[in-house]
Amino acid sequence: MEMRELEQSIDRSLTDEFDAIVTKEFCSKPGIEIKSIETSNKHNIGYEPNDVWRRIRVDLEQSVTFAKVVTQGNDYPPVSITISSSAPPTKGTKWFSFTDLCAIFLPQDRYRVTGDWRKTFQANLQTLSLDLPNLYETDIHVSIAGEDPREQVPNFWEQEATSLKHKFYASAYPILKTVVAKGVPDITIAARWGSDSPYQRYKDPVKWALLSFRYTKRQQVDIVQYVEGRKIRFKCALLDLGFLENGYGKVAKIKEVISMDVDTVSGEENVLRVQGDFLARVAKELPAILG
Incomplete structure (x- = not known):
């Protein structure tokens, strides 16, 4: 599948909804000093499935990246949150998956983002912005x-x-x-x-x-x-x-x-x-x- 075909298969309303959740539940929180926000689409060409991921990178003291598959007709709703150094990527750049962190420490609620992605994604964002702000405010x-x-x-x-x-x-x-x-x-x-x-x-x-x-x-x-x-x-x-x-x-x-x-x-x-x-x-x- 060529990139043009992938672009045509993007669910624009799903992209807009994902962007709105990130903006409301994280970027608009008081006290968060954002240096920059970058949005992009990542195309998985040559891999199965041929998905398009919507990515939102928010730079604070560290970089917080939110990603969601937005290809039309995709039944699997993975969402991920990663945190890394906000410096330019270099060999050995440190990052970790906040989604996996929630899966470890909040297993009773199974905050791995499956099923109702909106509910579990918002739960991840609430934990990130309220309980553990130093994870992105300091290195x-x-x-x-x-x-x-x-x-x-x-x-x-x-x-x-x-x-x-x-x-x-x-x-x-x-x-x-x-x-x-x-x-x-x-x-x-x-x-x-x-x-x-x-x-x-x-x-x-x-x-x-x-x-x-x-x-x-x-x-x-x-x-x-x-x-x-x-x-x-x-x-x-x-x-x-x-x-x-x-x-x-x-x-x-x-x-x-x-x-x-x-x-x-x-x-x-x-x-x-x-x-x-x-x-x-x-x-x-x-x-x-x-x-």
Whole structure:
């Protein structure tokens, strides 16, 4: 299909509706200092399906890009939100998917944009503009497992929202908001390729979960849930990182400030109670830890 044919297949009313939602729910919010707005259409020529994506790039301290398939007759309603440095694209430019972030931390509402795209898209925008403004107001690097092409996307995305891992992330949402409010420059969710966390060796596809926050060049906080033997362990640890000459980090010192565990056969209700108590303690003490 040639570009001219793709242009003719664009649903103009859908494009206008998408633009209106972005303008009303994000760009028109008070306090948002926009440097520039750029709209464009991305044509997927030579790929199946041959779709056209409407893209709106809003430059603040970071660049927020909204995208939606607007080709006529397309039944699949994907919408995405990504955040990256507002500087000109260079090799190694940092970006992350806010849509995936919502899928991790708000699994009870399944904010991945499917089904009624308007409802879920507006929910994403509300969370972005009200709960986590520092994500686009300051330069924060967020890594989410599965975004690195060297890392296989984990089964996490297809698991039921009732899993122990999903409950960990859903309950940890207040922790994320605290970290963002503090302007912590480097946030890792579910670990990433090359992570400095020593807890990755316990990785289990069902129960393992990790939030990692690098708040200075050397200081890192790991909040983790993992299985060891017959125990489900919960740790909040301070890591003092040393750096080798080649630039890769190694753990120099670990101080576990909050540690709890529960027997794997003690029953789901008891496991969830301990998980909730642990995350509540972390949320209460984290502001003092970050300073």
